[in-house]
Amino acid sequence: MASNNLLSLLGWTFLPNLATxxxxxxxxxxxxxxxxPKPAPNSPRYAEHRRRIHILxxxxxxxxxxxxxxxxxxxxxxxxADLGLPFSASERDIKSRFxxxxxxHHPDKLMNAGASSGDxxxxxxxxxxxxxxxxxxxxxxxxxxxxxFGPDIVEWKHCxxxxxxxxxxxxxxxxxxxxxAVAMYVLGLLGYLEWGRYWxxxxxxxxxxxxxxxxxxxxxxRLLDALVNPLxxxxxxxxxxxxxxxxxxxxxxxxxxxxxxxxIGPLLQPPPGQRGVKPDEASxxxxxxxxxxxxxxxxxxxxxxxxxxxxxxxxxxGDAEVIASMRxxxxxxxxxxxxxxxxxxxxxxxxxxxKRRVDAPAGAKGNR
Numbered sequence: 001m002a003s004n005n006l007l008s009l010l011g012w013t014f015l016p017n018l019a020t021x022x023x024x025x026x027x028x029x030x031x032x033x034x035x036x037p038k039p040a041p042n043s044p045r046y047a048e049h050r051r052r053i054h055i056l057x058x059x060x061x062x063x064x065x066x067x068x069x070x071x072x073x074x075x076x077x078x079x080x081a082d083l084g085l086p087f088s089a090s091e092r093d094i095k096s097r098f099x100x101x102x103x104x105h106h107p108d109k110l111m112n113a114g115a116s117s118g119d120x121x122x123x124x125x126x127x128x129x130x131x132x133x134x135x136x137x138x139x140x141x142x143x144x145x146x147x148x149f150g151p152d153i154v155e156w157k158h159c160x161x162x163x164x165x166x167x168x169x170x171x172x173x174x175x176x177x178x179x180x181a182v183a184m185y186v187l188g189l190l191g192y193l194e195w196g197r198y199w200x201x202x203x204x205x206x207x208x209x210x211x212x213x214x215x216x217x218x219x220x221x222r223l224l225d226a227l228v229n230p231l232x233x234x235x236x237x238x239x240x241x242x243x244x245x246x247x248x249x250x251x252x253x254x255x256x257x258x259x260x261x262x263x264i265g266p267l268l269q270p271p272p273g274q275r276g277v278k279p280d281e282a283s284x285x286x287x288x289x290x291x292x293x294x295x296x297x298x299x300x301x302x303x304x305x306x307x308x309x310x311x312x313x314x315x316x317x318g319d320a321e322v323i324a325s326m327r328x329x330x331x332x333x334x335x336x337x338x339x340x341x342x343x344x345x346x347x348x349x350x351x352x353x354x355k356r357r358v359d360a361p362a363g364a365k366g367n368r
Contacts, residue, residue: 016061016263020054027053044286051267062260069252073245074238079133079146081239087147087220091138098134102127141165148215150244169215177208195265203254210250214243221246 027049028038039046080087083097107124132154136142145153145165149172159165184200214221220243229240241249313323339345 016057019057024053055264055267058260058263065256069249082133094137101130148243196261207254211247
């Protein structure tokens with residue numbers, strides 16, 4: 001069980017991100033024509049696509065973990081299914097069914113039939129399992145405990161009455177939910193599990209109350225007995241659930257939901273600056289922000305250039321003749337540089353140079 005939980009945690013840590021990147025590449029390959037630019041990795045459009053694909057991936061992975069948990073329960077089976085009996089079977093029905101199965105799977109019968117030692121060992125294990133199931137279901141107290149706590153009650157010692165079994169089950173129930181509450185509180189103090197904190201605590205409380213109600217009531221929960229099992233029997237081939245199976249499934253689903261909420265929750269709300277804004281509008285908004293930032297940078301560079309110019313002119317402060325001379329030369333340089341940089345002037349000079357004689361001697365005038 002611990003290894004399965006560890007693998008599930010590792011899967012929730014790595015697989016959704018890997019699958020998101022892979023599916024986003026496939027999505028762009030299918031929706032964007034060859035040669036057309038793809039959204040840049042840091043653009044709002046790219047981030048929006050990644051957010052939606054990640055939500056889809058986590059949701060699908062959540063459904064898969066639900067199916068996996070249910071499949072594990074069905075593979076483990078239960079005493080009723082092993083004996084081939086409904087949940088409403090009476091003590092007489094259970095004993096009669098066990099006698100018929102014992103006549104088929106008894107180890108002595110297989111040994112007399114010349115079966116191999118391996119088949120005989122398997123038959124002996126099956127016979128012991130069927131005997132345990134029959135003994136458990138024919139005892140009212142043990143049957144009550146089995147339906148609510150599962151096959152672990154076979155190993156519980158010094159339990160005879162229903163009160164004994166319920167007390168022993170509570171000794172397992174209280175530490176489980178106590179540890180879960182402490183873990184959620186500590187993770188909250190450390191800054192984890194921020195999103196959906198209310199819903200996590202509500203889920204934990206509802207699950208604890210449901211389990212307490214299930215293990216202390218003489219009948220199955222109404223939700224299970226009047227809704228879930230009848231729907232399964234009517235519309236699917238899925239076997240009905242026992243209370244301990246529902247509790248086990250709910251515990252696994254609660255852990256899975258906690259992890260899924262941690263990944264989906266922050267993605268359900270766009271960034272504060274992009275709430276209610278479409279990807280194209282967000283791109284235009286980002287462009288305007290970048291232009292404003294560029295204008296501020298240009299102003300800062302102009303201020304730095306002015307300060308540098310003042311620093312260069314500092315030695316000549318107070319010398320009017322030198323400053324006037326520098327201004328005159330600077331003005332001439334600016335005028336000449338502006339004229340030479342003009343496109344029309346450059347074209348005229350180019351045509352004039354082309355008309356000159358290539359083989360003319362030095363000092364010759366004209367172009368002929």
